[in-house]
Amino acid sequence: MEGKGDIILEGKGICKGFPGVWEHLILDHIDIDVKAGEIHTLLGENGAGKTVIANCLSGFYLLSEGQILVKGKPVTLKSPRDGIRHGIGMVHQELALVKPFTVAQNIVLGLSSSDLTFPLTEVEDRVRELSEKYRLYIDPLARVEDLSAGEQQRAEIIKVLYHDPEILILDEPTSLISTDAEHLFDALNSLAKMGYGILFITHKIEEALEAGDRVTVLRLGKSMGTKETAKTDKTELVKLMFGEHTPVHLERKPVKSDKIALEVKNLEALAADEEPALQGVSFTIREGEIIGFAGISGNGQSELAEVITGLRRATRGQVVIHGKDYTNRSPGEIIRAGVSHIPEKRREMGVIEPMTVAENVVLKDIRISPFSKGPFLNMPHITGHTQEIVSRFGALVSDLWKSQTRILSGGNIQRLILGRETWRMPKCIVAVYPTQGLDAKAVNHTWELFMRLREAGSAILLVSEDLDEIMALSDRIAVMSQGKIAGMLDGGAAKREEIGLMIATGAPKT
């Protein structure tokens, strides 16, 4: 082990760009270092680049530019194996474990011994040894899929520790576990005392202050500086994370109606990996009201939208639309109930890329007259309608019927979807990250559109990570954290820092 206080891992001037994303570098000349025996937190919003830099430092991603030094010597990392060889171990946010295998089997997978061996008992013994040593208790014979989230994470950590790293990188380790955080911090502290250098990535300010010795804040790919946790506080960190902004004000009249358009009661649901995603969500939206769901993605927002629109099963609770129970009904029924859905995954779900623009514009309406007469499609009407939508919403398309939708830019696809979902002035709209990837003009148009819909009486459920958007549009702001609504704020009155704080801490202001 290096002497305490020496820098064991250092990144200098690290840059990373991704093909297809040319607006800005994902990582923009980042300098960072980790000392032996310290816990260094990396703090930032989503999109700030935290996971990317971690992946670069562990050998997952190649650097576009810059240098990595281990114990003062420059190294080139071309794969996670290289990282391991140099003593860098990374625990990913989405655990790299094979679910039906046992813990021990998962570790055997990564060993470099001969293929025909099966050193299971050896591994099991060593795992128990390591468990004791680091006080991360895990049963090597347990199957990963039977373990709780916290235990799975412990298994992943042990798996990484098995290879004897000197540097440990953990990506959002507390996003999966809620109650076991204490255990984790204890373990990390003892690891640090033993001389490990730990890089801990999080978006929660309180964790950064509590767990770390130093904290580096990242915003939009740039480092905002490194502070010692003893010498800084929440306010300063929030400012570094979110920046100073003048809010955009849109003309807003008070909500007219009292009638409830959408009501959600005690909704519970599971995520794709069978972990709980929604843990009792309740709220109402009135006609002509916009509720903005803010917060880091991954806290249940996607699942909430999916349950409401019929794309995911609710295990408990109710979805009530205009007084009628629509819980767990098919998407078709919910569409007919007047709910529009601007989906998160616009290319994978919002449109059918190999189909033409016209076909995509009428994707949902095609079943209804006058788009179809009986079983037959009414081509002239479809063409006319598409023409209108396309020009109204500014989606640049050359040929409605010939070109595949796939060739459109993301922005144009989103305009198409917006057109399709809102032309009827629907009673209920679920909009998930609706302005992602749109240019400023399009964003403004969308905001104006939403305000007009609001005036006309639509109830809008907006999910967004853009605080400006949330603040500009929402009558009420809900912050989601770990499957629950952490707090509900008044859209007009709430201040940016307040919202930012709630997002970053995951707890209501006390």
Added chain:
Amino acid sequence: MNLAFLRGIFIGSLHAMVPITLTATGEVIGESSGLFNIGLEGIILMSAMTGALGAEAGGPIAGLLIGVATGAAIGLVFGSICTYFKGVQLIAGVGINLFAAGLVTFWLIDLGVPGHHAVADEGQMVDISTPLGDLSPMIIVAFVLPVLTYILLFRTKLGLKIRAVGENPQAADVAGINVHRLRLLSTVVGASLAGLAGAYISVDWMGSVTKEISAGRGFIALATVVFSGLNPMLVLLGGFIFGFFDNLAVWVSTMPAVQRVIPWQFVSMAPYIVTLLVVAGVIGRVRFPAAMGIPYERE
């Protein structure tokens, strides 16, 4: 019903079991790694042909080996298409079937009698005489291979890697495993076993090659794989069951008494009906590797 009759049926079933068990065992390895090879039927057909020719040239063992090699070669092409070239597994497999069907038919014509070719005596395998009756040594192979495969898949690190690649290729990639290479290897091994099965049919069991010689056994093997839940030991059981039905039709056609009650055509249907029922009934309970059928992309 006397003992001799029962014994005859039992022996017949054992013989019929061999190609199904061999092919299914191979496919278990392949599917565990994530590739679903529907071209097994074509592989059996091709290797029946090449095996027969090889046997005539160099004796039964040579025939079997040529069959294995044929299977391996086809497996290599199929595997490469589906891993490195990210091809759609179903289409590639169907392509193999069509290709094999055409080539074998063509070949048979070329050899003289369209549609049929009897393997010369020197080419055929000699059965071992046992108290039970004349058994082919391949039956032993058909029993041993599933056991060996079980050991491979569940008691070695290699088997762990293969199953990891089929279950969660990303995690395997992170652990440093070459996903494409391992999948290709598994498929080649699986196809080789199917090749062995095909050669067995022509060189040993039936002693001839027709263009229908595979008789859907490739697909029955696929159903056996489903039935076994990718457990080689259950493949043994499934193979025997299907082999029994496969063999039954032949027996019934020689027994006029039964013929009057159940026409031979309906008995011939039996293996396929059973397969269908098994697949329909079992499919809900059986768990396939999570990443099976999906070409792996690293981006």
Added chain:
Amino acid sequence: MGFAAGALIMMVYGYDPISAYRALFSGAFGDLYGFSESLANATPLILTALTFAIGFRGGMFNIGAEGQLYLGALAAVTLSLLHLPPAMVFALSLICAVLAGAIWSLPVAILKATRGVHEVISTIMLNWISQFLAFYLIANILVDPMRAEKTISIAEGVRFPVLVPGTSLSYGIFISLFAAIIVYLFLWRTVIGFDIRAMGHNAMAATYAGIEKWKIIVFVFITGGFTAGLAGAVHVMGRPPTYAVYSGMPSITGLGFEGLAVAMIGRNHPIGIIISGIFFGGLLAGGRIMQLFAQVPLEMVRVVEGIVVLFLAIPELIRLFSFLRKMGPIVIFRSKRSSDEDRRRL
């Protein structure tokens, strides 16, 4: 590319590919006789290809045409047992054949929709079951009392009249063409067809749009059954000189699987299928001439078919070439996500 491979194989065997191909094409399309034979061969192929194509457009692999067409053919034969006015028998034959095909594809649809049974396995099994069923019917119930090796013939007034005298081309070809047009209208001009295509392209988006998967499964397989059953009937009812099915079904066997190849080469589009069907029909017709003049057995055609389908499995041949160009790629691992998600999840 398939032809190149075929030529290679031919050369290996000592045949002359040039004269072989020349004979092939002139035999297929060179004269009226050849062309008529090509069309006659194409007639059932177009229909079975439609079966696969509809399935493919819906995202499924329906290879049950083989089994369904056996039953369609036999249904048509069965109707000739009845002594009713020929016009009525004609109509009933077609209707029953169509229904027979659909009924035989129902189990596939039900098993898939309820138990998730993969249609490839269920269709193959049903194909074999129907083959044996057909054998039984041919040998027993439908057998011609005069000549035991075949079924009774389709009654005189019920047959499709011959279009070009001296050839096997009957009016059945119009049924095939008509069916192709209907399928085109079905897939591209009706709501259900739209839904089927949507589901085939992107099941997740289709569900999002409110399309129900089980409905699609049922429609796809039933319509596929319709065309397959029709194929069997049209073939038998238009097939001089005997208008019957022989035991062992030598003339019908393989029509289903060939239809698969026809569909793939016709890119699963009715127009493409018509062209590729005529092309395949031509290969078969010309194949006989090829056999005569260049001594190349006509099964060579099957080989070429298979190779072409194999190559069709590779989604983008362009990617193939670029892969070859960057040999020894650097290993970069990234899970597959769109760039939007990438940026958000960072």
